[in-house]
Amino acid sequence: MQEVTIKKDANIKLNDTIKDFLNPKFVFIPIKFGFKIKVKDDEYIYKNDIVAMGRNGKIIYSGVSGKVLGVKEMTYFKDKKIPSVVIENDFKENMKTKKSAKLFINEYTKTEILNLLNDTSISYKGTYLVDKVGKSSDLIVINGVEVEPYFGNKYFILKENMDIILETVDILGTVMGSKEIYIALKNTDATLISTLTNILGTYPNIKLKLVTDAYPNGLEPVLKKKLKIDDAVFFDVQEILSIYHILKRERPVTEQLITVTGDGVTPNQVLRVKTGTLLSEIFINNFDFTTGGVEVYLNGSLHGELVKSFKYVVDSDIDGIFISQKEEKKEEPCLLCGLCSKHCPVGLNPKYVYDHKGNVKPSYKEGCIDCGLCNYLCPANRNLRSSMKKKSEETSV
């Protein structure tokens, strides 16, 4: 596999600071399978009140204070339809009880940390943090490498919270019995590298690991290869920040960062939003299209999904949107250039799978990390990635 550096459009530049959009009119709280709703229609609800409870004591909290309007089926990333409690925000952020957290986060014991993570049910991209932190591992890797070329969530998290991240990571290392902790960054993130190296001396067990600014080095399986690691627990910087906030305030995390960028939108901005906000509300209040015809990609133009509307609810599965000016992309016959198979980070042959309309032995698709690099590279504009996702004839029911 040969590395691919994405040629960036110099006109697409993120603003230097994060913008807050923390007052949405409505917040949608997904009620996942196995959870029971604990609020009634028209009930007034405080911020951080319990909205639903699941098995194992997992709890879903409200991110705002306001009136419960009812339950509505909403659309989430990958078009998942999930019944969601709709809360009309009263913009007061009223909280019923204020728990007194410990003064220093290193005063918590392992059990206390796990209990807190369990109580707050904090999950990131489908994985509960309590499950990750509950593991023991000799090596922890903190992934600070942004996957998508134009996104800046990780950069801003690290830029604004480097001390906090290191402090939390150090505690996690003790809790998980780790001998070493790696913080992975792109070798082009000069500011972050210099800030980190200045503080690292205080943490002898934490090491800085640099990878090239190639795509898709930020995806876990690829990063693992790049760092030549067999076994490690990976954390995203966003996860570390969430853990810090939980320990510091003993409250669930209700905010997250998303990047809105591309040549079809203005401004190009990283936003701090309430988890559960509707994408359309974020867009209407903060952005404009640069032209009439645009294409919208949830989670980026490379490994994200092309969508037709902003009906999606923001949760930890959504890192941002890339909006590009519409391009005429006609699919052409294969040029036999071989770029797709030459650069596939896991050594697959997407052309072969595409030529067979996806009806190949599962082994031809095994290990596809859905990075979309094959689509990006294909000069014939073939949708190779989608054929990798199709069910094989042998496996389809």
Place this chain on the structure above:
Amino acid sequence: MKKHSLNTQLYLTYLICFIPLFIYGFYKNGIRLYYKDVIGALEMFRPILILVSGVTGAILGVIIREHKNIKDKNFNLLNKCKECVVEAILTVAILPLKTNPLIVFAVTCLASILLYKIKINKMCIMYIVIEGINVLIGNNNFRNPYELSTVLNYDAMDLFLGKGLGGIYATSIIFIIVGAILLSFNKLYKKEMVYSSLIVFLLSGAIFYMIKGDYASILPYIFGYNVLFIMVFISPCIYSSCYTVKGQILSGILIGLMTFLLSFITLYTSCILAVLITSLTKNVLDRIFVIK
């Protein structure tokens, strides 16, 4: 996200790489001959005439082939012609100076019309057809009038600069190497195939002449007969060679070996035949590395 048209870039790079070869070829087979008094002033422009014939033939072929679409608003003649024009130029480069421009015109025109969708190396076919006609009419000598009139005795530097024998625009080794380096920067250029064919050919040729004890023949052999030009510019044709990296390396090895072996039968056509054979077998070669 906007993609840059890689194949347009590749064809442009081919054209840029061809410029010094063109200048040197025109000097060697035109200007120099005129100043050596072996040809007249008009005859000096013969290399250009053959090149223009090839290019116009290719463009006319595309126009005939696409005549139904020409009125279409989105029709882009330049885009449609780029592949055929570059292929015509590269084919002309390896032809002998004596080639009749009319034959070149007719063959490139027909190739643009008839071989459009065929995924085998068109340049090999055009060359073989033109050379076949040259042989039939007794025009297949690669020496230009000056080279015919004198005893050739070139040192390594002469050969490197391009004084050796070969096609009209295909003798300057230094510019071929520069071209290979420039092209290697384009993602679509199948450099693995080119490098493996070069290594295998150079090694087998050098070892053979060393075993024979004929050290003087090593450089004229490896630098002559259009071989390096064909390996660098013609063999890695995108649509007619293997697409898997391993397939490309294997094709390169086969091209190098076959060129060496076939050169005992035919010097100037050995490499083109080797490229054609691997182009015909590309699917089989790829499958070896694809099947799980």
